[in-house]
Amino acid sequence: MDAMNQPEMQQLREQVQRLRDQAEALAGQAAGFPALDRNARRLLACVSMMEMDLGLLFKPPLPDPEA
Amino acid sequence: MALHCPYWNPFLETMDPERLRELQLTKFRAIFSWAYERSPFYRRLYRNAGLAPGDIKTLEDVRRVPKTDKALLKQAQQEEPFPYGGLLCLPLTQVAEFRQTSGTTGKPVYQADSWPDWEWWSEAWCYILWAQGYRPTDRVFIPFGYNIFVAFWAGHYAAEKLGCEVVPGGVLDTASRVLKIAELKATAMMGTPTYMLNMADVAQNRLGLDPAAMSINKITCAGEPGASIPSTKRRIEEAWGAKLYDHAGATEIGAWSYECTAQPGGLHVNEGLFLVEIDDLVTGESITEPGRRGRMVITAFDRLAQPCLRFDSKDIIEWAAEPCPCGRTYRLIQGGVLGRADDITKVKGVLLSPTAIEEVVRGFAELSDEYEVVVERPGDTDNITLKVELLPEAEGAKDAVLARLKDALRINTNLGYAIEVHPYGSLTRYEVKARRFKDLRKPH
Numbered sequence: 458m459d460a461m462n463q464p465e466m467q468q469l470r471e472q473v474q475r476l477r478d479q480a481e482a483l484a485g486q487a488a489g490f491p492a493l494d495r496n497a498r499r500l501l502a503c504v505s506m507m508e509m510d511l512g513l514l515f516k517p518p519l520p521d522p523e524a
Numbered sequence: 525m526a527l528h529c530p531y532w533n534p535f536l537e538t539m540d541p542e543r544l545r546e547l548q549l550t551k552f553r554a555i556f557s558w559a560y561e562r563s564p565f566y567r568r569l570y571r572n573a574g575l576a577p578g579d580i581k582t583l584e585d586v587r588r589v590p591k592t593d594k595a596l597l598k599q600a601q602q603e604e605p606f607p608y609g610g611l612l613c614l615p616l617t618q619v620a621e622f623r624q625t626s627g628t629t630g631k632p633v634y635q636a637d638s639w640p641d642w643e644w645w646s647e648a649w650c651y652i653l654w655a656q657g658y659r660p661t662d663r664v665f666i667p668f669g670y671n672i673f674v675a676f677w678a679g680h681y682a683a684e685k686l687g688c689e690v691v692p693g694g695v696l697d698t699a700s701r702v703l704k705i706a707e708l709k710a711t712a713m714m715g716t717p718t719y720m721l722n723m724a725d726v727a728q729n730r731l732g733l734d735p736a737a738m739s740i741n742k743i744t745c746a747g748e749p750g751a752s753i754p755s756t757k758r759r760i761e762e763a764w765g766a767k768l769y770d771h772a773g774a775t776e777i778g779a780w781s782y783e784c785t786a787q788p789g790g791l792h793v794n795e796g797l798f799l800v801e802i803d804d805l806v807t808g809e810s811i812t813e814p815g816r817r818g819r820m821v822i823t824a825f826d827r828l829a830q831p832c833l834r835f836d837s838k839d840i841i842e843w844a845a846e847p848c849p850c851g852r853t854y855r856l857i858q859g860g861v862l863g864r865a866d867d868i869t870k871v872k873g874v875l876l877s878p879t880a881i882e883e884v885v886r887g888f889a890e891l892s893d894e895y896e897v898v899v900e901r902p903g904d905t906d907n908i909t910l911k912v913e914l915l916p917e918a919e920g921a922k923d924a925v926l927a928r929l930k931d932a933l934r935i936n937t938n939l940g941y942a943i944e945v946h947p948y949g950s951l952t953r954y955e956v957k958a959r960r961f962k963d964l965r966k967p968h
Contacts, residue, residue, distance in 0.1 A: 466535065502643040505826075509647070509797070510533050512547055514554045515826050518640055521617050 466511065473507045480504060481519065488522045530850065532654035532686075536796035537852045544853065545583060548799050551825035553580050556589065558613060559831045565600040565610030566833065586799070586834070587810060591821055593836040594625070597633045597776065608636045614829045623674040625775045626957075635674070635775050638829040642681075644797075645674075645778060649682030651794055652782035655850075656769040657742055658712060660687030665710035665740075667693040667701040667723065668956075674775045675747055675956070679714045688712070698955070702727045702735075709739040717750025717760060717768075718958040721893035724763035725953075736765030746771045747957050749879050752783070752791070752860025755886035759893065772839070772861045777832050778824045781857065788848045790856035799823040800857075801834075802841060805865065814845035814858070819865050838865040840877075869963055871899055872906045874938045878961040881910065884932045890918035890925045894951040894960075901965040910941045913948045 480500045487493035498519060505515060531537040539547070557577035559566035570576065573590045580586060601609035605616055612619075620639040624632040637645065658664065664683045668676045670692070683690045691708060693701045702723055705713065715723070720743055727735040743766050745751035751760070751770035760768045770791055773779035780798045781791040793800045802811040802818040811818045820839040824832040840863045844856035863877040870876070878897065885895045892913035900907045910933070914922055926943055933941050 499639060502640040505640045506643050506647045509644070509826050510536065512536060512539075512796070514551065515558075515640075515828060517558075518614065518618060518638055518828070521615065 470508075470511050470513065473504060473511060473513075477501065477504045477508075477516075484519055494522060527659060531852065532651045533796065537651070537792075537854055539796070539853055541853055544795055548795065548825075549580075549583050549586075552583075552586055552799055552823060553577070555823065555825050555827075555831055555833060556580055558828065559833055562613035563611055563831070564603070566831070568610075569596075586823075587801070589834050591834045591836045592832075593838070594633055594776070598631055601634055607634045608830060611830045612636055613831060614638050619829055622672075623677075623775055624672055626673060633776055636830040637827075641827055641829050644826055645678035646681035646685055648773075648779035648794060648797055649678040650686050651797075652744065652769075652771050652779060653679070653682050653686060653688075655782050655784040655792070655852075656744055657767075657785050658683060658686060658688055662688040662711045662742075663691065663708060664688045665691045665693050665701070665705050665708070665713045667696070667698075667705075667713060667715055667719070669694050674773075676714055678779060679744065679746075683712075698723055698726045699731060702731055702733065705740065706733060706738055711739055712742045712744070713740055714744045714746070716747040716954075716956055716958075717745045717753075717756055718748060718893075718954045719956065720745060720760045720768075721756075721763065722953050722955065724760070725893060728763075729949075735763055738764070740764050740766045742767045742769065744769050744771055746773060749861050749863065750882065750886075752789075753879055753883050753886065755883050759886050770860050774837060777822055777835060777837060778827060780822060780824070781860075783860070784848065784850045784852065786848055786850040788844070788846075788850070788856055790844045790848075790858045791860050792848065792852055792854040792856055795854045797825055799825065800841075800855075802843065803836075805840075812843070814843040817842045817862060820861075839863075840865060840868070867961070869899070871908055871939060876908075876937055876939060880937050881933070881961075884929070884936050885910070885912060887932070888925065888929060890915055890921060891929075892948055892951075894953065896951055897961045899961075899963045899965055906965065908939060908941050909944060911944045911946055911951060913946050913951055916948055 480497050484494055484497035560570055560577050569590050600611050603609040618638045619636040621637040621642050623635045666676055666680055680690055724735045727733040750756040751768050757768050769783040772781045781793050783791050801821040803821055804811055804818050817840055820837045820841050822835050822837055839861045841857040844858040848856055863879050868875055868877050881897055892915055894913055896911040898909045
Protein backbone atom coordinates (compact mmCIF):
# COMPACT_ATOMS: atom_id res chain seq x y z
CA MET A 458 0.00 0.00 0.00
CA ASP A 459 1.31 3.47 -0.81
CA ALA A 460 2.58 5.19 2.29
CA MET A 461 1.30 8.62 1.25
CA ASN A 462 -2.13 9.69 0.04
CA GLN A 463 -2.87 11.54 -3.16
CA PRO A 464 -3.78 15.02 -1.78
CA GLU A 465 -0.64 14.99 0.35
CA MET A 466 1.45 14.05 -2.69
CA GLN A 467 -0.15 16.74 -4.81
CA GLN A 468 0.68 19.34 -2.19
CA LEU A 469 4.30 18.23 -2.07
CA ARG A 470 4.56 18.36 -5.86
CA GLU A 471 3.18 21.88 -5.93
CA GLN A 472 5.70 23.01 -3.34
CA VAL A 473 8.54 21.49 -5.32
CA GLN A 474 7.26 23.17 -8.49
CA ARG A 475 7.37 26.52 -6.67
CA LEU A 476 10.98 25.80 -5.69
CA ARG A 477 11.80 25.04 -9.32
CA ASP A 478 10.15 28.24 -10.51
CA GLN A 479 12.12 30.27 -7.97
CA ALA A 480 15.45 28.63 -8.80
CA GLU A 481 14.91 29.00 -12.55
CA ALA A 482 13.98 32.65 -12.13
CA LEU A 483 17.11 33.18 -10.06
CA ALA A 484 19.32 31.49 -12.65
CA GLY A 485 17.64 33.56 -15.36
CA GLN A 486 18.55 36.79 -13.59
CA ALA A 487 22.08 35.74 -12.70
CA ALA A 488 23.81 35.77 -16.09
CA GLY A 489 26.33 38.38 -14.89
CA PHE A 490 26.67 36.87 -11.43
CA PRO A 491 28.47 33.49 -11.64
CA ALA A 492 28.09 32.69 -7.94
CA LEU A 493 24.31 32.97 -8.09
CA ASP A 494 24.07 31.30 -11.49
CA ARG A 495 26.03 28.18 -10.54
CA ASN A 496 24.40 27.83 -7.14
CA ALA A 497 20.93 28.17 -8.66
CA ARG A 498 21.82 25.37 -11.11
CA ARG A 499 23.00 23.16 -8.27
CA LEU A 500 19.78 23.90 -6.45
CA LEU A 501 17.87 22.87 -9.59
CA ALA A 502 19.71 19.53 -9.62
CA CYS A 503 18.41 18.92 -6.08
CA VAL A 504 14.93 19.99 -7.16
CA SER A 505 15.16 17.41 -9.97
CA MET A 506 15.86 14.72 -7.38
CA MET A 507 12.79 15.72 -5.37
CA GLU A 508 10.73 15.60 -8.57
CA MET A 509 12.05 12.13 -9.30
CA ASP A 510 11.33 11.00 -5.74
CA LEU A 511 7.76 12.24 -6.12
CA GLY A 512 7.30 10.20 -9.29
CA LEU A 513 7.50 13.15 -11.69
CA LEU A 514 9.21 13.05 -15.06
CA PHE A 515 12.63 14.63 -15.48
CA LYS A 516 12.98 18.11 -16.91
CA PRO A 517 15.94 19.07 -19.11
CA PRO A 518 18.65 21.05 -17.32
CA LEU A 519 18.72 24.78 -18.09
CA PRO A 520 20.77 25.60 -21.19
CA ASP A 521 24.13 27.32 -20.70
CA PRO A 522 23.73 31.09 -20.36
CA GLU A 523 26.09 31.72 -23.30
CA ALA A 524 24.44 29.09 -25.52
CA MET B 525 9.95 12.17 12.17
CA ALA B 526 11.89 11.39 9.01
CA LEU B 527 14.68 9.56 10.86
CA HIS B 528 12.27 6.85 12.02
CA CYS B 529 10.91 6.16 8.54
CA PRO B 530 12.34 2.81 7.42
CA TYR B 531 12.24 3.89 3.78
CA TRP B 532 14.25 6.61 2.06
CA ASN B 533 11.25 7.12 -0.18
CA PRO B 534 8.01 5.86 1.39
CA PHE B 535 6.09 6.92 -1.73
CA LEU B 536 8.04 4.96 -4.36
CA GLU B 537 9.40 2.07 -2.30
CA THR B 538 5.97 0.95 -1.12
CA MET B 539 4.00 1.82 -4.24
CA ASP B 540 1.30 -0.57 -5.37
CA PRO B 541 2.97 -2.78 -8.03
CA GLU B 542 0.36 -2.01 -10.66
CA ARG B 543 0.84 1.72 -10.21
CA LEU B 544 4.59 1.20 -10.22
CA ARG B 545 4.38 -0.51 -13.63
CA GLU B 546 2.34 2.44 -14.96
CA LEU B 547 4.95 4.85 -13.67
CA GLN B 548 7.73 2.76 -15.25
CA LEU B 549 6.01 2.87 -18.63
CA THR B 550 5.55 6.65 -18.45
CA LYS B 551 9.17 7.10 -17.43
CA PHE B 552 10.46 4.74 -20.12
CA ARG B 553 8.58 6.71 -22.77
CA ALA B 554 10.14 9.95 -21.51
CA ILE B 555 13.74 8.70 -21.56
CA PHE B 556 13.16 7.00 -24.94
CA SER B 557 12.03 10.32 -26.44
CA TRP B 558 14.90 12.17 -24.78
CA ALA B 559 17.50 9.76 -26.23
CA TYR B 560 15.82 9.71 -29.65
CA GLU B 561 15.72 13.47 -29.92
CA ARG B 562 19.17 14.22 -28.49
CA SER B 563 21.53 11.34 -29.30
CA PRO B 564 22.60 10.53 -32.89
CA PHE B 565 23.47 7.00 -31.79
CA TYR B 566 20.08 6.20 -30.25
CA ARG B 567 18.16 7.92 -33.04
CA ARG B 568 19.95 5.83 -35.67
CA LEU B 569 19.45 2.65 -33.62
CA TYR B 570 15.73 3.26 -33.20
CA ARG B 571 15.09 4.50 -36.72
CA ASN B 572 16.74 1.36 -38.06
CA ALA B 573 14.30 -0.63 -35.93
CA GLY B 574 11.39 1.42 -37.30
CA LEU B 575 10.65 2.99 -33.93
CA ALA B 576 9.89 6.57 -33.01
CA PRO B 577 8.64 8.35 -29.87
CA GLY B 578 4.96 7.56 -29.55
CA ASP B 579 5.40 3.93 -30.62
CA ILE B 580 5.88 2.73 -27.05
CA LYS B 581 2.39 2.37 -25.66
CA THR B 582 2.73 -0.61 -23.31
CA LEU B 583 5.47 -2.34 -21.33
CA GLU B 584 5.30 -5.12 -23.93
CA ASP B 585 6.23 -2.53 -26.58
CA VAL B 586 9.40 -1.82 -24.61
CA ARG B 587 10.67 -5.19 -25.76
CA ARG B 588 10.65 -3.95 -29.37
CA VAL B 589 13.27 -1.36 -28.47
CA PRO B 590 16.72 -2.57 -29.56
CA LYS B 591 19.10 -3.51 -26.78
CA THR B 592 22.51 -1.96 -26.32
CA ASP B 593 25.66 -3.47 -24.86
CA LYS B 594 29.19 -2.47 -24.05
CA ALA B 595 30.47 -3.16 -27.56
CA LEU B 596 27.82 -0.89 -29.12
CA LEU B 597 28.59 1.88 -26.65
CA LYS B 598 32.31 1.66 -27.42
CA GLN B 599 31.55 1.82 -31.13
CA ALA B 600 29.34 4.90 -30.64
CA GLN B 601 32.20 6.60 -28.81
CA GLN B 602 34.36 6.49 -31.93
CA GLU B 603 32.21 9.37 -33.23
CA GLU B 604 32.30 13.05 -32.27
CA PRO B 605 32.12 14.73 -29.85
CA PHE B 606 35.22 13.28 -28.22
CA PRO B 607 35.26 11.29 -25.96
CA TYR B 608 31.58 10.40 -25.55
CA GLY B 609 30.54 10.21 -29.21
CA GLY B 610 26.97 9.92 -30.35
CA LEU B 611 25.72 8.85 -26.93
CA LEU B 612 25.86 12.37 -25.54
CA CYS B 613 22.49 14.08 -25.06
CA LEU B 614 23.69 17.36 -23.53
CA PRO B 615 26.34 19.86 -24.66
CA LEU B 616 29.88 19.05 -23.49
CA THR B 617 29.77 22.22 -21.38
CA GLN B 618 27.14 20.54 -19.19
CA VAL B 619 29.25 17.45 -18.50
CA ALA B 620 30.39 17.77 -14.90
CA GLU B 621 31.94 14.36 -14.21
CA PHE B 622 33.97 11.85 -16.23
CA ARG B 623 34.21 8.21 -15.24
CA GLN B 624 35.07 5.09 -17.20
CA THR B 625 34.56 1.36 -17.02
CA SER B 626 37.49 -0.80 -15.97
CA GLY B 627 38.29 -1.84 -19.52
CA THR B 628 39.13 -5.39 -18.48
CA THR B 629 37.52 -6.64 -21.69
CA GLY B 630 39.25 -4.09 -23.93
CA LYS B 631 38.80 -0.36 -24.43
CA PRO B 632 36.81 1.24 -21.61
CA VAL B 633 33.45 2.94 -22.02
CA TYR B 634 33.61 6.61 -21.09
CA GLN B 635 30.72 7.90 -19.04
CA ALA B 636 29.55 11.50 -19.07
CA ASP B 637 27.45 12.80 -16.19
CA SER B 638 25.92 16.25 -15.88
CA TRP B 639 25.52 17.83 -12.47
CA PRO B 640 21.90 16.54 -12.17
CA ASP B 641 23.23 13.09 -13.13
CA TRP B 642 25.83 13.29 -10.37
CA GLU B 643 23.07 14.24 -7.93
CA TRP B 644 21.12 11.28 -9.29
CA TRP B 645 24.02 8.93 -8.50
CA SER B 646 24.09 9.98 -4.88
CA GLU B 647 20.30 10.00 -4.63
CA ALA B 648 20.22 6.38 -5.85
CA TRP B 649 22.86 5.53 -3.24
CA CYS B 650 20.74 7.19 -0.54
CA TYR B 651 18.10 4.51 -1.18
CA ILE B 652 20.81 1.90 -0.58
CA LEU B 653 22.33 3.34 2.56
CA TRP B 654 19.04 4.26 4.21
CA ALA B 655 17.70 0.74 3.58
CA GLN B 656 20.87 -0.63 5.18
CA GLY B 657 20.39 1.38 8.35
CA TYR B 658 22.80 4.29 7.76
CA ARG B 659 21.70 7.29 9.82
CA PRO B 660 23.21 10.64 10.89
CA THR B 661 24.68 8.97 13.98
CA ASP B 662 27.02 6.92 11.77
CA ARG B 663 30.67 7.67 11.16
CA VAL B 664 31.35 6.10 7.78
CA PHE B 665 34.88 5.13 6.81
CA ILE B 666 35.51 4.57 3.12
CA PRO B 667 38.71 2.55 2.72
CA PHE B 668 38.95 2.99 -0.99
CA GLY B 669 41.26 4.82 -3.38
CA TYR B 670 38.73 6.99 -5.20
CA ASN B 671 39.78 7.38 -8.80
CA ILE B 672 38.68 7.38 -12.42
CA PHE B 673 36.20 4.57 -11.75
CA VAL B 674 32.81 5.34 -10.31
CA ALA B 675 33.13 2.98 -7.34
CA PHE B 676 32.13 4.44 -3.96
CA TRP B 677 32.16 8.10 -5.03
CA ALA B 678 28.38 8.19 -4.88
CA GLY B 679 28.42 6.17 -1.65
CA HIS B 680 30.53 8.93 -0.14
CA TYR B 681 28.21 11.72 -1.29
CA ALA B 682 25.07 9.79 -0.36
CA ALA B 683 26.38 9.17 3.17
CA GLU B 684 27.01 12.93 3.48
CA LYS B 685 23.57 13.70 2.10
CA LEU B 686 21.74 11.55 4.59
CA GLY B 687 23.66 13.15 7.42
CA CYS B 688 26.46 10.72 8.25
CA GLU B 689 29.97 11.84 9.06
CA VAL B 690 32.20 10.58 6.25
CA VAL B 691 35.89 9.73 6.62
CA PRO B 692 37.63 9.35 3.24
CA GLY B 693 40.22 6.61 3.68
CA GLY B 694 41.65 7.01 0.18
CA VAL B 695 45.44 7.24 0.08
CA LEU B 696 46.25 5.06 3.06
CA ASP B 697 47.61 1.54 3.17
CA THR B 698 45.50 -1.24 4.64
CA ALA B 699 47.11 -1.21 8.09
CA SER B 700 46.71 2.58 8.36
CA ARG B 701 43.06 2.29 7.39
CA VAL B 702 42.41 -0.34 10.05
CA LEU B 703 44.17 1.77 12.67
CA LYS B 704 42.18 4.86 11.64
CA ILE B 705 38.91 2.92 11.96
CA ALA B 706 39.96 1.86 15.46
CA GLU B 707 41.09 5.39 16.37
CA LEU B 708 37.91 7.09 15.14
CA LYS B 709 35.51 4.33 16.19
CA ALA B 710 33.92 4.31 12.75
CA THR B 711 30.57 2.51 12.70
CA ALA B 712 30.20 1.68 9.01
CA MET B 713 32.33 1.15 5.92
CA MET B 714 32.12 0.34 2.23
CA GLY B 715 34.31 -1.73 -0.06
CA THR B 716 34.57 -4.86 -2.13
CA PRO B 717 34.04 -8.19 -0.31
CA THR B 718 37.60 -9.15 -1.20
CA TYR B 719 38.98 -6.06 0.48
CA MET B 720 36.81 -6.40 3.58
CA LEU B 721 38.34 -9.85 4.11
CA ASN B 722 41.81 -8.53 3.36
CA MET B 723 41.39 -5.75 5.96
CA ALA B 724 40.17 -8.22 8.58
CA ASP B 725 43.19 -10.40 7.87
CA VAL B 726 45.59 -7.47 8.26
CA ALA B 727 43.87 -6.39 11.48
CA GLN B 728 44.09 -9.86 12.97
CA ASN B 729 47.38 -11.15 11.71
CA ARG B 730 49.55 -8.05 11.25
CA LEU B 731 48.19 -5.66 13.84
CA GLY B 732 46.96 -8.12 16.46
CA LEU B 733 43.54 -6.46 16.52
CA ASP B 734 40.28 -8.36 16.59
CA PRO B 735 38.12 -6.67 13.94
CA ALA B 736 34.98 -8.11 15.51
CA ALA B 737 35.76 -6.19 18.68
CA MET B 738 36.10 -2.92 16.77
CA SER B 739 33.27 -0.43 16.27
CA ILE B 740 32.07 -1.32 12.75
CA ASN B 741 28.45 -2.48 12.86
CA LYS B 742 27.55 -2.44 9.17
CA ILE B 743 29.39 -2.86 5.90
CA THR B 744 28.16 -2.16 2.38
CA CYS B 745 29.81 -4.16 -0.36
CA ALA B 746 29.76 -3.72 -4.10
CA GLY B 747 31.87 -4.56 -7.12
CA GLU B 748 31.82 -8.34 -6.70
CA PRO B 749 29.03 -10.83 -5.97
CA GLY B 750 30.59 -11.98 -2.65
CA ALA B 751 28.26 -10.12 -0.29
CA SER B 752 25.36 -12.23 -1.58
CA ILE B 753 27.31 -15.51 -1.56
CA PRO B 754 26.23 -17.02 1.78
CA SER B 755 29.62 -18.44 2.85
CA THR B 756 31.48 -15.23 1.98
CA LYS B 757 28.83 -13.11 3.65
CA ARG B 758 29.08 -15.21 6.81
CA ARG B 759 32.88 -14.94 6.81
CA ILE B 760 32.85 -11.15 6.56
CA GLU B 761 30.08 -10.75 9.14
CA GLU B 762 31.90 -12.99 11.60
CA ALA B 763 35.26 -11.35 10.96
CA TRP B 764 33.95 -7.83 11.58
CA GLY B 765 31.10 -8.62 13.99
CA ALA B 766 28.93 -6.54 11.69
CA LYS B 767 26.00 -6.84 9.29
CA LEU B 768 27.08 -7.11 5.68
CA TYR B 769 24.84 -5.69 2.96
CA ASP B 770 25.15 -6.11 -0.78
CA HIS B 771 24.59 -3.62 -3.57
CA ALA B 772 24.97 -4.00 -7.34
CA GLY B 773 25.55 -1.15 -9.74
CA ALA B 774 27.64 -0.26 -12.78
CA THR B 775 29.24 2.76 -14.42
CA GLU B 776 27.05 2.70 -17.53
CA ILE B 777 23.88 1.97 -15.53
CA GLY B 778 23.89 3.50 -12.06
CA ALA B 779 23.18 2.18 -8.56
CA TRP B 780 20.22 -0.03 -9.38
CA SER B 781 19.81 -2.44 -6.47
CA TYR B 782 20.24 -2.90 -2.75
CA GLU B 783 19.89 -5.31 0.10
CA CYS B 784 17.87 -4.05 3.08
CA THR B 785 18.26 -4.72 6.81
CA ALA B 786 15.79 -7.64 6.56
CA GLN B 787 18.56 -9.45 4.65
CA PRO B 788 16.05 -11.40 2.58
CA GLY B 789 18.69 -13.27 0.60
CA GLY B 790 18.42 -10.97 -2.36
CA LEU B 791 18.55 -7.40 -3.60
CA HIS B 792 15.69 -4.97 -4.16
CA VAL B 793 15.62 -3.48 -7.63
CA ASN B 794 15.09 0.28 -7.36
CA GLU B 795 12.08 0.11 -9.66
CA GLY B 796 11.17 3.78 -9.32
CA LEU B 797 14.46 4.70 -10.98
CA PHE B 798 15.17 1.67 -13.18
CA LEU B 799 13.38 -0.84 -15.36
CA VAL B 800 14.88 -4.32 -15.03
CA GLU B 801 13.95 -7.02 -17.52
CA ILE B 802 15.29 -10.57 -17.54
CA ASP B 803 15.92 -12.36 -20.83
CA ASP B 804 16.24 -16.11 -21.19
CA LEU B 805 19.91 -17.03 -21.75
CA VAL B 806 19.15 -19.16 -24.79
CA THR B 807 15.89 -18.02 -26.36
CA GLY B 808 16.01 -14.37 -25.31
CA GLU B 809 12.34 -14.51 -24.28
CA SER B 810 11.22 -12.40 -21.36
CA ILE B 811 11.30 -14.05 -17.92
CA THR B 812 8.73 -12.65 -15.52
CA GLU B 813 8.31 -15.60 -13.18
CA PRO B 814 10.54 -16.30 -10.16
CA GLY B 815 13.25 -18.93 -10.11
CA ARG B 816 14.37 -18.80 -13.75
CA ARG B 817 17.78 -17.38 -14.41
CA GLY B 818 18.45 -15.02 -17.28
CA ARG B 819 20.48 -12.00 -18.27
CA MET B 820 19.54 -8.57 -17.11
CA VAL B 821 18.46 -5.85 -19.53
CA ILE B 822 18.20 -2.52 -17.75
CA THR B 823 17.05 1.05 -18.33
CA ALA B 824 17.82 4.07 -16.13
CA PHE B 825 14.88 6.47 -16.30
CA ASP B 826 16.50 9.69 -15.13
CA ARG B 827 20.08 9.71 -16.41
CA LEU B 828 20.33 12.48 -18.95
CA ALA B 829 23.83 13.28 -20.29
CA GLN B 830 24.56 9.73 -21.43
CA PRO B 831 21.41 7.68 -21.03
CA CYS B 832 21.26 3.94 -20.46
CA LEU B 833 18.39 2.27 -22.31
CA ARG B 834 17.79 -1.45 -22.52
CA PHE B 835 21.42 -2.18 -21.72
CA ASP B 836 22.39 -5.85 -21.78
CA SER B 837 24.59 -5.90 -18.69
CA LYS B 838 25.37 -9.64 -18.98
CA ASP B 839 24.55 -9.98 -15.28
CA ILE B 840 22.76 -13.23 -14.47
CA ILE B 841 19.79 -12.69 -12.17
CA GLU B 842 16.43 -14.24 -11.28
CA TRP B 843 13.29 -12.87 -9.63
CA ALA B 844 12.59 -14.00 -6.05
CA ALA B 845 9.35 -15.83 -5.32
CA GLU B 846 8.46 -14.05 -2.09
CA PRO B 847 8.13 -10.35 -1.30
CA CYS B 848 10.53 -8.92 1.27
CA PRO B 849 9.31 -8.70 4.88
CA CYS B 850 10.65 -5.12 5.01
CA GLY B 851 7.46 -3.88 3.33
CA ARG B 852 9.06 -2.55 0.17
CA THR B 853 7.11 -3.49 -2.92
CA TYR B 854 10.23 -3.19 -5.06
CA ARG B 855 10.88 -6.70 -6.36
CA LEU B 856 13.82 -8.77 -5.15
CA ILE B 857 16.37 -10.58 -7.25
CA GLN B 858 17.14 -13.84 -5.50
CA GLY B 859 20.74 -14.23 -4.34
CA GLY B 860 21.85 -10.91 -5.86
CA VAL B 861 23.81 -10.98 -9.09
CA LEU B 862 24.47 -14.67 -9.62
CA GLY B 863 27.28 -14.26 -12.11
CA ARG B 864 28.00 -12.83 -15.50
CA ALA B 865 26.98 -14.39 -18.77
CA ASP B 866 30.54 -14.01 -20.05
CA ASP B 867 32.02 -15.60 -16.88
CA ILE B 868 30.05 -18.80 -17.19
CA THR B 869 32.27 -21.16 -19.07
CA LYS B 870 32.24 -24.80 -20.09
CA VAL B 871 34.89 -26.91 -18.40
CA LYS B 872 35.02 -30.58 -19.40
CA GLY B 873 31.60 -30.01 -20.96
CA VAL B 874 30.07 -28.77 -17.69
CA LEU B 875 28.80 -25.19 -17.28
CA LEU B 876 30.79 -23.59 -14.47
CA SER B 877 30.15 -20.31 -12.69
CA PRO B 878 33.09 -18.99 -10.61
CA THR B 879 30.68 -17.95 -7.84
CA ALA B 880 29.84 -21.63 -7.22
CA ILE B 881 33.51 -22.30 -6.41
CA GLU B 882 33.63 -19.27 -4.10
CA GLU B 883 30.59 -20.51 -2.20
CA VAL B 884 32.35 -23.84 -1.52
CA VAL B 885 35.82 -22.51 -0.65
CA ARG B 886 34.55 -19.80 1.68
CA GLY B 887 32.48 -22.42 3.49
CA PHE B 888 35.70 -24.03 4.84
CA ALA B 889 36.79 -22.37 8.06
CA GLU B 890 40.19 -24.13 7.75
CA LEU B 891 41.00 -22.21 4.53
CA SER B 892 42.12 -18.61 4.24
CA ASP B 893 40.02 -16.03 2.35
CA GLU B 894 42.18 -16.26 -0.76
CA TYR B 895 42.03 -18.80 -3.54
CA GLU B 896 42.64 -19.00 -7.27
CA VAL B 897 41.19 -21.16 -10.03
CA VAL B 898 43.16 -21.96 -13.19
CA VAL B 899 41.67 -23.73 -16.19
CA GLU B 900 44.08 -25.08 -18.78
CA ARG B 901 43.93 -27.40 -21.75
CA PRO B 902 47.36 -28.95 -22.19
CA GLY B 903 46.07 -31.55 -24.64
CA ASP B 904 42.53 -32.54 -25.54
CA THR B 905 41.03 -32.26 -22.07
CA ASP B 906 40.50 -29.44 -19.64
CA ASN B 907 42.37 -29.35 -16.35
CA ILE B 908 41.05 -27.28 -13.51
CA THR B 909 43.32 -26.40 -10.61
CA LEU B 910 42.18 -24.82 -7.38
CA LYS B 911 44.88 -23.09 -5.34
CA VAL B 912 44.06 -22.57 -1.68
CA GLU B 913 45.82 -21.60 1.54
CA LEU B 914 45.37 -23.64 4.69
CA LEU B 915 45.29 -21.62 7.89
CA PRO B 916 48.36 -22.41 10.06
CA GLU B 917 46.21 -23.85 12.84
CA ALA B 918 44.59 -26.31 10.40
CA GLU B 919 47.87 -27.84 9.08
CA GLY B 920 47.37 -31.00 11.13
CA ALA B 921 44.03 -31.70 9.47
CA LYS B 922 45.28 -31.08 5.94
CA ASP B 923 44.39 -34.45 4.39
CA ALA B 924 40.89 -34.53 5.87
CA VAL B 925 40.20 -30.94 4.82
CA LEU B 926 41.33 -31.58 1.25
CA ALA B 927 39.20 -34.73 0.98
CA ARG B 928 36.12 -32.83 2.18
CA LEU B 929 36.92 -29.93 -0.15
CA LYS B 930 37.16 -32.23 -3.19
CA ASP B 931 33.82 -33.83 -2.32
CA ALA B 932 32.11 -30.49 -1.80
CA LEU B 933 33.42 -29.13 -5.09
CA ARG B 934 32.27 -32.21 -6.98
CA ILE B 935 28.80 -32.06 -5.43
CA ASN B 936 28.37 -28.31 -6.02
CA THR B 937 30.03 -27.88 -9.40
CA ASN B 938 29.98 -31.40 -10.92
CA LEU B 939 33.69 -31.19 -11.61
CA GLY B 940 36.90 -32.77 -10.30
CA TYR B 941 39.77 -30.43 -9.34
CA ALA B 942 43.50 -30.69 -8.82
CA ILE B 943 43.99 -28.94 -5.51
CA GLU B 944 47.21 -27.13 -4.68
CA VAL B 945 47.84 -26.03 -1.11
CA HIS B 946 49.99 -22.89 -0.93
CA PRO B 947 51.67 -21.45 2.16
CA TYR B 948 49.43 -19.13 4.15
CA GLY B 949 49.81 -15.54 2.90
CA SER B 950 51.40 -16.47 -0.45
CA LEU B 951 48.44 -16.05 -2.83
CA THR B 952 47.76 -12.58 -4.23
CA ARG B 953 45.82 -10.19 -1.97
CA TYR B 954 43.54 -7.80 -3.83
CA GLU B 955 42.51 -4.29 -2.82
CA VAL B 956 39.59 -3.85 -5.19
CA LYS B 957 38.10 -6.50 -7.46
CA ALA B 958 39.80 -9.86 -7.29
CA ARG B 959 40.70 -11.84 -10.42
CA ARG B 960 40.66 -15.33 -9.05
CA PHE B 961 39.37 -17.20 -12.09
CA LYS B 962 41.97 -17.61 -14.82
CA ASP B 963 40.93 -19.39 -17.98
CA LEU B 964 44.18 -20.00 -19.85
CA ARG B 965 42.50 -21.95 -22.64
CA LYS B 966 41.36 -18.86 -24.46
CA PRO B 967 43.62 -17.37 -27.11
CA HIS B 968 45.11 -14.02 -26.11
